[in-house]
Amino acid sequence: MRTYAIPLVPGPTTVPAEIRAAYQEDYGSADLEPEYYELYAETQEQLRAILGTRNAVVIMTGEAMVVLWGALRSTLRPGDRVVAVATGVFGHGIADMARRIGAEVEVVGFDYDEAADPQRVEEAIRRVRPKMVTMVHCETPSGILNPVAEVGALVDRYEVPLFYVDAVSSAAGVPLRVDEWRIDLCLVGTQKCLSALPDLGIVTVSERAWEIVREVDYAGYDALGPFRTALEDRWFPYTPSWHALAALNVACRRVLGEGLENVFRRHEEVAAYCRERLKAMGLRLFPRREEWSSPTVTAVYVPEDLPWPELDRRLRARGMVVGGSLGPLAGKVFRIGHMGAQADPELVRRGMDALEEVLAEARR
Numbered sequence: 001m002r003t004y005a006i007p008l009v010p011g012p013t014t015v016p017a018e019i020r021a022a023y024q025e026d027y028g029s030a031d032l033e034p035e036y037y038e039l040y041a042e043t044q045e046q047l048r049a050i051l052g053t054r055n056a057v058v059i060m061t062g063e064a065m066v067v068l069w070g071a072l073r074s075t076l077r078p079g080d081r082v083v084a085v086a087t088g089v090f091g092h093g094i095a096d097m098a099r100r101i102g103a104e105v106e107v108v109g110f111d112y113d114e115a116a117d118p119q120r121v122e123e124a125i126r127r128v129r130p131k132m133v134t135m136v137h138c139e140t141p142s143g144i145l146n147p148v149a150e151v152g153a154l155v156d157r158y159e160v161p162l163f164y165v166d167a168v169s170s171a172a173g174v175p176l177r178v179d180e181w182r183i184d185l186c187l188v189g190t191q192k193c194l195s196a197l198p199d200l201g202i203v204t205v206s207e208r209a210w211e212i213v214r215e216v217d218y219a220g221y222d223a224l225g226p227f228r229t230a231l232e233d234r235w236f237p238y239t240p241s242w243h244a245l246a247a248l249n250v251a252c253r254r255v256l257g258e259g260l261e262n263v264f265r266r267h268e269e270v271a272a273y274c275r276e277r278l279k280a281m282g283l284r285l286f287p288r289r290e291e292w293s294s295p296t297v298t299a300v301y302v303p304e305d306l307p308w309p310e311l312d313r314r315l316r317a318r319g320m321v322v323g324g325s326l327g328p329l330a331g332k333v334f335r336i337g338h339m340g341a342q343a344d345p346e347l348v349r350r351g352m353d354a355l356e357e358v359l360a361e362a363r364r
């Protein structure tokens with residue numbers, strides 16, 4: 001397997017040595033050792049600080065999708081009404097998932113190159129009176145950051161029982177205030193801004209959400225229910241991954257050690273630098289307005305004179321790997337992931353130099 005000197009994929013991100021080391025330790029059986037429960041409680045506290053919440057934090061084994069599915073299945077029943085805000089692939093994906101559970105889903109859709117407009121969301125909430133509003137904070141395939149705070153204020157004003165927010169590629173990279181923004185279910189993964197392996201799903205759960213979890217009483221590997229009392233009862237529904245939790249703990253310690261404000265500033269600065277360089281190369285950013293761009297990922301149009309497969313091939317030949325895009329943007333847009341460990345000025349500078357050389361070479 002070839003490795004790349006300039007990894008700029010928007011997740012999974014590169015795993016720093018300090019985090020990788022946590023996977024190499026020997027641990028006992030998580031079910032038996034009090035140290036595991038202490039580590040779990042400590043990691044919950046770290047995540048509360050990062051996510052701005054006093055709510056419960058559930059950490060379960062599996063990739064981020066485990067909590068995206070688990071939180072929906074644990075709170076929705078067939079016939080429940082959902083307003084799904086969709087500005088891209090993940091927003092529509094969550095709407096589909098809710099539909100597959102049998103919910104009646106009203107999609108408030110936007111073009112993929114724009115951020116959600118809270119006014120249109122408000123109209124839908126008033127008309128549908130949903131049990132849940134779903135939204136994606138950072139739409140990773142299109143590099144858009146959505147106005148979660150504004151929609152949260154609407155959710156609160158109209159007393160929508162549940163606000164479900166996919167913050168997988170924004171948490172620990174941009175400000176996120178779960179309690180202030182009235183988020184009931186905030187979904188997070190480990191392989192984006194936290195720069196660990198794709199092995200845990202994280203979800204914050206409000207008191208209101210726990211009540212609904214109890215009513216719905218969903219059973220399954222991804223069910224949230226058993227996690228409500230897992231720590232106090234010293235009983236997890238299946239053997240947890242101590243390695244994954246230890247790595248997450250180190251990842252959180254790094255973020256908090258650097259200081260949240262410093263982490264956010266680093267992401268902003270690296271993103272701004274990346275965009276200036278791209279524009280100077282004559283490339284066009286994908287979001288229709290630059291202020292809609294997420295500080296964690298930059299989506300840019302594939303240049304007309306260099307089709308994506310060829311661009312990708314030439315970048316790889318120089319040791320750089322970026323992301324293509326998904327769904328309707330495949331082949332049209334490519335993405336530079338400057339999140340977590342990759343929000344590194346030196347790394348992004350080298351990446352932009354390599355891209356500039358590739359473009360110059362192709363245009364010669």
Ligand SMILES: *Cc1c(COP(=O)(O)O)cnc(C)c1O
Pocket residue numbers: 011063064065090136138139140141166167168169189192
């Ligand atoms: C990465 C990501 C997920 C997890 O999805 P995968 O495709 O399995 O990596 C979910 N939501 C968002 C917004 C993401 O960026």
